[in-house]
Amino acid sequence: MFKPVRLLPNKTNFDFLGKRRLALVLSTILNIASIAMVFVVGLNFGIDFQGGIAIEAKSLKGDADLAETRRIGSGLGLGEVSLQEFGAKDTILIRIQRQKGDEACVANASRLLTKAMGNGWSMKPVADTQSGNLELTAPGRISDDQAAKAAAAVGLPENLVRSGTSPATVALEQDQRDEWCQQVGILVAKDALASAYDFRRTESVGPKVGGELLHTGIISVGLVLLAIAIYVWMRFEWQFGVAALIALVHDVLTTVGLFAITQLEFNLTALAALLTIAGYSINDTVVVFDRVRENLRRYKRLSLVELLNVSTNETLARTLMTSGTVFLAVLALVLFAGPVLYSFSIAMLWGVIVGTYSSIWIANASLVYMHFRPDRVRPDDDEKEKTRITDVEVRP
Structure with missing residues (x-):
């Protein structure tokens, strides 16, 4: 007969809550550092929040070669x-960061213009730095047909490129030039990949849309944390709900701080990681809280600190098993999933660690600092427990 493998002895007696002050200092430092890094360094926002270009393309040569x-x-x-990959192996989604209306953009447009119209055609910014005006140069007088073709080559409306003598001025406000540069970016990408892909859809995400997505994302995270706290409050006591909320805020703050420190791209995938971390963390916390509630009725003479230590030790093997398996799964994503899921995977890897830590030290320690009294356990819980025990005793 094989004996079952045990990660830990049957009974452990680690003094977790005895280290609560050290944990409080460590967590306070981490949270303050995270907030400071967000305001000082800032987050590396991706296309979803900063705005940019999205192009859906289908490979003309079988499966898309992502590396090339x-x-x-x-x-x-x-x-x-x-x-x-976007739905199939031969279809990809190309995302390009929002383009600035700077000289690099105009230089890209000038190359497109020369390729479409021939040598002698070029474009450069007008020296007046207060406007977004452009100067279009041609080898001779610009005809109506040439003006229309030149405008199409660089993504400008036809009415902005006029026929006549060269050089011609293209009148643009600075914000108009910024928006025009998104079209230049699309044209540059299409020109470079035209031999390998058929382009199905192009979108330009402006900063306003990106800002709305970020605002909505922040609200969604806040509502999720609040809803979880209300659920824990209704299931246990209000102190448990507040303790869970404190632990979740700790996990989210430190994860956002990780993005600020490492400058990993913060996009919708990263936001999904924050919500996933909150769900994982509260799952572990509720397991510990369930055992705390059971032990509140079982050990009437234990102090709160002793009772929390007993409950944490009793669920420790389950916590380590769950955290360990999730950690290995997420580690595989970090190593093998590639750049698309890298930000999500790193955030989840950190979330497994900090979520386990907060369940043991932050959530439990919060009950101690809120002076939760075990004798205030809900009386209806005690009555239900007594009724259950009586039924068992008298049952034939």
Whole structure:
């Protein structure tokens, strides 16, 4: 007969709550550092929140070669370019960071213009730095047909490129030039990948839409944390709900701080990681709280600190088993999932660690500092327990 493998002895007696002051100091430092890094360094917002370009493309040569496409995209001078399969192996979604209306954008437009119209055609910013005006140069007088073709080549409305003598001024406000540069970015990407892909859809995400997504994301995280706290409050006592909320805020803050320190891209995937971490953390916390509630009725003479230690030790093997298996699964994502899920995987890896830590030290310690009294356990719970025991005793 094989004996079952045990991660820990049948009974452990670690003094977790005896280290609560040290944990409080460590957590306070982590939270303050996280908030400071967010305001001082800032988050590296991705296309979802900062705005940018999204292009859906279908490979003309079978399965899409992401590695080669990524290599081409990184050499376009468009900044951050991310790729992912989109529904099928031959279809990809190309995301390009929001383009600035600077000289690099105008230089890209000038190359497109020269390629479409021939040598002698170029474009540069007008020296007046207070406007977004452009200067279009041609080898001779610009005809109506040439003006229309030149406008199409660089993504400008036809009425902005006028026929006549060269050079011609294209009148743009600075914000108009910023928006025009998104079209230039799309044209540059399409020009570089036209031989390998058929382009199905293009979108330009403006900063307003990105800002709305960020605002909505922050609200969603806040509502999730509040809803979880209310659930724990209704299931246990209000002190348990507040303790769970404190632990969840701790987990979310430190994870956001991780993004600020490492400058990993913070996008909708990272936001999903925050919500997943909150769900994972509260699952572990509720397991400990369930055991605390059971032991409140079982050990009437234990102090709160002793009772919390007993409850944490009794659930320790389950906690380590759950955390260990999730940690290994997420570690596999970090190592093998690739760049698309990298931010999510790193956040989840940290979330497993900090979520386990907060369940043991933050949530439990909060009950101590709120002076929760074991004798105030809900009387109806005691009555239900007595009724259950009586039924068992008298049952034939």
